[in-house]
Amino acid sequence: MYRLQTKDIATLYEIWCFIEVSHIVKEQLGIEKEDMEHRNRMEMNGLFTWELGRGEHSRILFRKDGVELAELVYNPKHTEKENDSVSMPNLVVPTVAQKPDIVLQLTKNDLHDGMKMTYLFDAKYRIGGKEKGVDVPPDDAINQMHRYRDAIYYKDYDSDQLKKEVIGGYILFPGNGEPNEVAKSKFFESIEKVNIGAFPLRPKDEQNRRFLEEFIDSLIKRKTSETIAEVIPHKGTVLEVHDRVLIGLVKPSSRKDYNKKFVESIADLYYTGANFPTTISLDGLHYFIPYFKEQGIRDVYKITRISTITAKEAKQNEGADASDLRLAFKLKFSHKLSDEIRMIKTEGMIDYTFIDTTFDGLMDLYT
Numbered sequence: 001m002y003r004l005q006t007k008d009i010a011t012l013y014e015i016w017c018f019i020e021v022s023h024i025v026k027e028q029l030g031i032e033k034e035d036m037e038h039r040n041r042m043e044m045n046g047l048f049t050w051e052l053g054r055g056e057h058s059r060i061l062f063r064k065d066g067v068e069l070a071e072l073v074y075n076p077k078h079t080e081k082e083n084d085s086v087s088m089p090n091l092v093v094p095t096v097a098q099k100p101d102i103v104l105q106l107t108k109n110d111l112h113d114g115m116k117m118t119y120l121f122d123a124k125y126r127i128g129g130k131e132k133g134v135d136v137p138p139d140d141a142i143n144q145m146h147r148y149r150d151a152i153y154y155k156d157y158d159s160d161q162l163k164k165e166v167i168g169g170y171i172l173f174p175g176n177g178e179p180n181e182v183a184k185s186k187f188f189e190s191i192e193k194v195n196i197g198a199f200p201l202r203p204k205d206e207q208n209r210r211f212l213e214e215f216i217d218s219l220i221k222r223k224t225s226e227t228i229a230e231v232i233p234h235k236g237t238v239l240e241v242h243d244r245v246l247i248g249l250v251k252p253s254s255r256k257d258y259n260k261k262f263v264e265s266i267a268d269l270y271y272t273g274a275n276f277p278t279t280i281s282l283d284g285l286h287y288f289i290p291y292f293k294e295q296g297i298r299d300v301y302k303i304t305r306i307s308t309i310t311a312k313e314a315k316q317n318e319g320a321d322a323s324d325l326r327l328a329f330k331l332k333f334s335h336k337l338s339d340e341i342r343m344i345k346t347e348g349m350i351d352y353t354f355i356d357t358t359f360d361g362l363m364d365l366y367t
Contacts, residue, residue: 010125017123017172017201018074018102021212022060025104028217029062029069037061068114070220073103091118091165092155100148100169104216108224109338110359117227119219120148120169127175134177134185137198142187145169145196167227168195172212175200179207191215194232223360245287245362246280247297247344247355248272270301271309272327277350282306288329289337291355296343298336305330343367 026036038060058074076091076099102121107114122145128138146169154165170191175182175198182188182200188211191197199215200208219227225243248270270288288301311324344365349355357365 013125013174014101014123015074016203017121018058018072020201020209021102021104021121021172021216022072024209024213024216025062025070025072028213028220029064031062031064031069035063037063067109068107070107071105071116073105075099075101076103090154090156092153092162093151094153094162095151098148098151100152102172104219106219110224110363115224117219117224118152118154118166120145120152120166121172122148122169123172125174127173131185132181134181135173135175135200136185137171137173137175137187141171141173142196142198145171149196167231170196171198172201173198174202175208176202176205177208179210182208182211195230225359243286243358243360244284245289245300245357245359246285246303247289247291247357249349249353250290250292268331270329270331272329273353274311274324274326275351276327277354279350280354280356282327287334287359288331291344291346292341296341298338298341300334300337301331302334303329304332337362 022036026033060072061068062070062072100120101123104119104121105116106119107116109115122141124138124141126138126141128136128141130136149166149169152166153162155162168191171187177185177200187198189197199212201212202208250270270290285306286303288303289297290299290301291297307328307330308325309328311326344355344362345367346352346355355365
């Protein structure tokens with residue numbers, strides 16, 4: 001009974017860090033309290049004490065104008081066989097269970113619709129020592145973040161493939177030190193180098209709190225292509241982020257059906273007119289988006305090959321001129337930009353047919 005309603009100081013710090021990170025995410029997203037969906041509840045444990053629910057039982061969803069921007073989850077446990085009410089969808093660990101204190105997922109729509117960037121935080125109410133007047137986190141805590149990043153995967157259940165998921169892992173600890181010295185510390189500089197490190201976070205320490213504020217703000221504002229490009233590739237591999245995309249006018253068979261003809265008839269092949277603009281470079285062109293006049297765009301196709309074919313082959317017309325050559329794009333469906341068809345500005349279309357842009361540039365085209 002003496003333990004009723006009591007909390008271990010380390011657990012209190014862990015819960016406080018979760019609340020503090022939620023405040024920072026809310027501040028940096030610039031949203032109101034009503035835009036936050038809380039799914040938090042207190043649960044009784046086996047020692048007659050109350051504790052904050054874990055996983056899906058302590059989850060905060062951040063939205064703006066109905067669009068999901070971020071999700072924050074407290075103490076989810078990840079295993080390949082874990083119940084979804086405790087774990088997070090699509091995150092698995094094929095080996096042994098992993099349980100980071102705080103999981104932050106930022107939703108990005110600039111490269112793929114609804115793509116999530118995952119970052120882990122672990123709260124440790126311990127100090128590993130002092131270097132040059134600055135408190136440092138425990139070595140074992142930093143090592144744990146390396147293990148989390150290596151162990152937790154994203155499982156694509158459609159293809160049954162495992163993919164690397166976690167971008168970075170960071171320790172939150174009650175360290176003290178002058179901000180100028182903290183900025184030069186090894187545990188802080190390593191964040192930029194390898195996306196593993198630590199942030200000092202203590203109540204009423206507004207100066208060092210700014211390091212975490214500015215970091216989360218940078219994660220929110222950074223483009224997806226930039227984040228992926230900064231991920232260190234494995235030795236012997238080259239990490240490429242393909243951002244260029246060609247939007248091309250496609251004639252639909254039915255105004256009421258957005259892409260029936262394109263999907264059913266020529267989804268694997270798109271051919272140009274007789275004169276393809278010389279201002280559009282084929283080098284580095286990796287994606288194609290069909291545009292249907294007065295309707296808009298929605299789907300993205302990966303360009304797997306570019307070749308030349310005759311008008312006779314393209315139109316399957318025996319009477320066509322065999323010397324009339326066209327560019328043919330071999331395509332494979334990649335993903336949807338959105339669930340709904342969205343109109344774009346077409347004033348800058350080249351020859352009233354093409355727009356040469358990037359995924360980042362798409363944001364400026366939407367009406």
